[in-house]
Amino acid sequence: MHMAxxxxxxxxxxxxxxxxxxxxxxxARQVRKDxxxxxxxxxxxxxxxxxxxxxxxxxxxxTGSSGHLGGGLLLSxxxxxxxxxxxxxxxxxxxxxxFADGGILALGTNIFNxxxxxxxxxxxxxxxxxxxxxxxxxxxxxxxxxxxxxAVIGLQLGALGVVAQTxxxxxxxxxxxxxxxxxxxxxxxIGVVEGLVTAALIVFVRQSRPDLLMLSSEASQAAAARRVFxxxxxxTLGVVALATSGGLSWFASSQPDGLExxxxxxxxxAGLASPHSKLHAKLSELQNSLSLFVDYxxxxxxxxxxxxxxxxxxxxxxxEAWPAGDASTSLAGxxxxxxxxxxxxxxxxxxxxxxGSAA
Numbered sequence: 001m002h003m004a005x006x007x008x009x010x011x012x013x014x015x016x017x018x019x020x021x022x023x024x025x026x027x028a029r030q031v032r033k034d035x036x037x038x039x040x041x042x043x044x045x046x047x048x049x050x051x052x053x054x055x056x057x058x059x060x061x062x063t064g065s066s067g068h069l070g071g072g073l074l075l076s077x078x079x080x081x082x083x084x085x086x087x088x089x090x091x092x093x094x095x096x097x098x099f100a101d102g103g104i105l106a107l108g109t110n111i112f113n114x115x116x117x118x119x120x121x122x123x124x125x126x127x128x129x130x131x132x133x134x135x136x137x138x139x140x141x142x143x144x145x146x147x148x149x150x151a152v153i154g155l156q157l158g159a160l161g162v163v164a165q166t167x168x169x170x171x172x173x174x175x176x177x178x179x180x181x182x183x184x185x186x187x188x189x190i191g192v193v194e195g196l197v198t199a200a201l202i203v204f205v206r207q208s209r210p211d212l213l214m215l216s217s218e219a220s221q222a223a224a225a226r227r228v229f230x231x232x233x234x235x236t237l238g239v240v241a242l243a244t245s246g247g248l249s250w251f252a253s254s255q256p257d258g259l260e261x262x263x264x265x266x267x268x269x270a271g272l273a274s275p276h277s278k279l280h281a282k283l284s285e286l287q288n289s290l291s292l293f294v295d296y297x298x299x300x301x302x303x304x305x306x307x308x309x310x311x312x313x314x315x316x317x318x319x320e321a322w323p324a325g326d327a328s329t330s331l332a333g334x335x336x337x338x339x340x341x342x343x344x345x346x347x348x349x350x351x352x353x354x355x356g357s358a359a
Contacts, residue, residue, distance in 0.1 A: 001070070001155075001187065001259050002095065002110050003162055005103030006272040009169035010279050016165065017108030023116055024089055030082035032351050038229045039083060040348030045237045046075055047087045047344040048337035051094065052245035055296055055333055057253040060189050065261035066253035067190030070158070072118025073127065073151050074198045078205065078212055081119040088115035090344045094336055100291040104283045109165050113158035122154030140203055147202060148195030155191035159183045162259060171275050174266050182262040190258055209233055245333025249296070250326065296336075298328040 005013070031039070050071035057066040071091070075084035089111045095101040102110045127150035134142050163180050166172055205212055209230050256264060263272060274280060292299060 001114065001158055001162060001257070002092075002102030003106040003113070003165070003259070004272070005105040005280050005283055006274055007162075007166045007169060007172055007174075008103070008106050008109065009171050010105065010277070012165055012169045013105035013108060015108075016112050020089065020108040020111040020116070023085060023112075023120070027082035027085045028347075028351055030080075031086060031348070034080070034083065038234075039079065040345060040352060041234055042230065043079060043083050043087050043348050044341045044345040045234045045241065046078060047090055048341040049237050049241040049244075050075065050087065051091050051336050051340045052241045052249070052333055054091070054095070055245060055249040055252060055329075055336075057255070057257060058193060059253040059255055060186065060258075063186065063189075063261070064255055065186055065258055066255040067187070067193065067258050068252075069194050069197060070114050070118060070151075070155060072115055073122055073147065073154055073194070074201055076119045076123035077127065077147075077198075077202060081123055084123075085115050085119040086347060087344055088119065090347065091340055094340045094343060096287070097290050098292060098339065099296060099332065099336060100287055100294045101296075104287050105280065109161070113161040113165075117157040117161065118151075118154035121157060122150045126150040126153050143202065143206075144196070144199035147199040148192060151195030151198055152188060152191035155187045155194060156184060159187035159258070172272055174263065178266050179262060182265050183258065186258040186262060205233065241337050242334070245337050246330045249329050249333045293328070293332040293335075296329050296332040297326060298331070 050069070053069045053071060055068070057068045059066050072084060072088050075087050078084075079087065092102060092107065092110050092114065096104055096107050096110070127146055130146040130149070131138065131143075134146070138146070160180075160183075163176070163183055166174055166179065167176050202213070212230060212233070255261070263269075274284065
């Protein structure tokens with residue numbers, strides 16, 4: 001659901017840059033106050049994990065489309081919404097600048113749709129209240145249902161955001177009703193899968209470190225600060241991130257993702273023409289100069305897969321082998337994970353140092 005610049009006007013893009021930037025500033029202040037000593041390392045390794053997980057698109061049966069995990073709800077459950085939002089913004093920034101995944105003008109909207117809608121809406125307004133009503137130790141089935149419901153609502157809000165931002169921009173030829181009725185059901189299916197994966201990961205954490213899931217108040221955070229550093233969990237997530245980016249990414253679906261599929265079905269074409277705007281052209285040049293990888297393959301060695309548009313449905317059918325075993329894909333995943341991990345660690349420790357200086 002990474003928006004491209006071709007969908008957005010400069011005014012809408014700038015508005016959501018400001019909105020996401022303001023939310024990041026507020027989140028940074030909250031993270032400075034957090035007392036958990038393990039927070040920053042856990043943020044870093046979860047950032048690398050989410051980056052790797054986003055590389056693995058899964059096919060939505062019977063549609064010719066695919067989806068990938070967003071990770072915002074999982075991050076919020078393990079880190080709290082503010083730290084989760086910073087991690088999501090870091091992941092999406094690395095993807096846009098170095099992997100040409102999502103536009104630079106669209107970075108603010110992507111952070112808002114994938115980060116704000118899950119971290120500050122689905123988690124505190126859906127998941128947390130349901131968790132509180134379920135009591136101190138909800139059953140696995142009930143906890144899983146809560147995760148699925150929150151993930152679905154978060155992704156539905158994000159997909160609705162894409163449609164609204166596109167329509168407000170008014171620079172594409174996508175009709176509102178058709179685009180809306182394609183985006184929402186497709187991301188409903190993706191949200192269910194994300195919810196199930198999130199639930200499975202939360203069950204794992206609940207068995208090994210249930211204290212990491214208890215962040216309802218400052219008192220519980222203070223108590224968590226005195227608990228054992230979760231070295232085993234961080235090491236496990238690190239190994240999974242490496243395995244996912246280095247090998248499991250080869251098995252990613254070659255079908256277009258939900259947004260690409262919806263655009264193709266709406267227009268009958270594989271993509272949208274670039275807007276005739278100096279700003280769009282400059283940002284495209286900047287992204288091209290920064291991105292060593294395109295579609296998570298080395299730019300110097302990769303050749304874009306041919307795409308055929310089926311006239312009757314507007315469905316894009318990528319013409320490439322599966323699994324797409326490619327050393328450059330593994331290299332992209334490993335580099336992306338390391339860069340994300342380093343960026344999140346740097347941001348976290350800078351925030352902590354400022355808090356220490358202020359004290």
